[in-house]
Amino acid sequence: MSVLYTDIGELVTNDPEQGDGTPLGVLTDAALVVEGTDVAWVGPREKAPAADTRVSCDNAAVIPGFVDSHAHLVFAGDRSHEFAARMSGQPYAAGGIATTVAATRAADTPTLTANVARLAEELRRGGITTFECKSGYGLNVADEARSLEVASAFTDETTFLGAHVVPPEFREDRESYVDLVSGEMLRACAPWAKWVDVFCDKGAFDVDEARAILTAGKEAGLVPRMHAGQLGPGDGIRLAVQLGAASVDHCTYATDDDIEALAGSSTVATLLPGAEFSTRARWPDARRLIEAGVTVALATDCNPGSSYTSSMSFCIALAVRDMRFTPAEALWAATAGGAAALRRTDVGALAPGRRADFVRLDAPSYIHLAYRPGVPLAREVVKNGAPA
Ligand code: NIG
Ligand code: FE
Numbered sequence: 001m002s003v004l005y006t007d008i009g010e011l012v013t014n015d016p017e018q019g020d021g022t023p024l025g026v027l028t029d030a031a032l033v034v035e036g037t038d039v040a041w042v043g044p045r046e047k048a049p050a051a052d053t054r055v056s057c058d059n060a061a062v063i064p065g066f067v068d069s070h071a072h073l074v075f076a077g078d079r080s081h082e083f084a085a086r087m088s089g090q091p092y093a094a095g096g097i098a099t100t101v102a103a104t105r106a107a108d109t110p111t112l113t114a115n116v117a118r119l120a121e122e123l124r125r126g127g128i129t130t131f132e133c134k135s136g137y138g139l140n141v142a143d144e145a146r147s148l149e150v151a152s153a154f155t156d157e158t159t160f161l162g163a164h165v166v167p168p169e170f171r172e173d174r175e176s177y178v179d180l181v182s183g184e185m186l187r188a189c190a191p192w193a194k195w196v197d198v199f200c201d202k203g204a205f206d207v208d209e210a211r212a213i214l215t216a217g218k219e220a221g222l223v224p225r226m227h228a229g230q231l232g233p234g235d236g237i238r239l240a241v242q243l244g245a246a247s248v249d250h251c252t253y254a255t256d257d258d259i260e261a262l263a264g265s266s267t268v269a270t271l272l273p274g275a276e277f278s279t280r281a282r283w284p285d286a287r288r289l290i291e292a293g294v295t296v297a298l299a300t301d302c303n304p305g306s307s308y309t310s311s312m313s314f315c316i317a318l319a320v321r322d323m324r325f326t327p328a329e330a331l332w333a334a335t336a337g338g339a340a341a342l343r344r345t346d347v348g349a350l351a352p353g354r355r356a357d358f359v360r361l362d363a364p365s366y367i368h369l370a371y372r373p374g375v376p377l378a379r380e381v382v383k384n385g386a387p388a
Contacts, residue, residue: 006054008062010026010061010062012024014351025349030043037385060363062360064358067344070134071300072301073133074116074137075112076115104138125376125381127359129383132299141180144160144162145189149192157342158195163178196222197226229258237269254288259289270298313369313378362377
């Protein structure tokens with residue numbers, strides 16, 4: 001079955017060979033043909049080949065589906081009061097994670113599954129067609145494995161984050177917790193996970209602990225990614241580069257040395273503007289990262305503590321308004337950048353052979369994603385060639 005989507009006023013392909021010659025590869029007055037689950041053809045409307053069905057996009061913009069490479073969706077409980085307190089001047093601290101850990105451990109599995117289903121639906125409705133999902137609110141063998149089993153029902157991009165913080169029962173014996181995460185917990189979780197992550201920051205894990213856990217994860221066949229540089233500067237970003245991590249996330253306090261290391265590497269810097277918004281933190285220096293040639297992604301960091309948004313459009317608006325991305329850089333980071341952070345070559349762009357994952361906007365241009373903040377512009381979401 002082939003479908004011709006035509007009358008596309010502005011088609012963002014993320015294929016620099018197309019259209020305007022920029023990284024976004026923008027075609028105007030374009031068409032796209034879907035064959036089964038994949039894109040079969042993109043190009044000017046008048047050159048489109050015939051297809052079984054024809055859909056007019058009424059001159060609207062069409063963009064690749066957003067790729068959210070950082071989300072913590074498996075949890076229970078509510079921390080809205082913490083957000084309110086922060087807005088009145090309380091600082092964010094990693095310690096708040098323990099509140100969600102207690103609620104998650106106490107929740108039954110159907111409750112956790114229903115919560116992930118609700119958030120996955122929010123992500124989809126906003127135009128996210130691929131998302132990563134971390135554990136990290138179980139922090140014991142059974143609850144971390146259970147979290148990943150729940151996440152696996154929704155996405156293949158599952159991440160073992162047993163090293164989110166040291167749970168209360170190990171507070172006096174961190175070393176034993178690091179051993180548990182790198183040993184028994186890793187063995188129980190590895191079958192359910194593709195990635196291994198560590199929160200390497202003040203109040204969480206130091207670089208030696210992070211190195212031990214990520215190295216054990218690599219030996220178990222998982223690929224490292226990291227949280228680093230969110231709460232202060234440190235050696236986490238350079239450790240991520242040394243270990244060949246796919247991505248290092250937050251980078252709010254990235255130093256010149258960190259940026260130099262990232263620029264010479266294949267590690268993506270994933271910026272999470274929802275976290276700066278919700279913790280009233282300083283903004284990362286996105287311009288320095290971009291201008292140094294670092295591959296930059298944008299992700300929601302959807303979680304109940306530091307960034308409870310499921311909206312990539314909102315993150316794009318913040319990136320443009322407050323982190324000085326151009327609208328084009330922000331859209332690229334939220335699509336192709338996210339795909340790079342997940343080492344995916346089948347999503348994040350619209351070209352023959354890629355997955356037919358795209359969003360038809362209620363707008364004539366992708367610039368409206370930042371220009372009309374807070375407005376639900378994802379009019380139709382297509383995933384694997386089918387309306388999602
Ligand atoms: O990515 N930084 C660590 N983890 C989350 C916050 C988790 C929480 O506060 O519950 C983050 O921001
Ligand atoms: Fe996170």
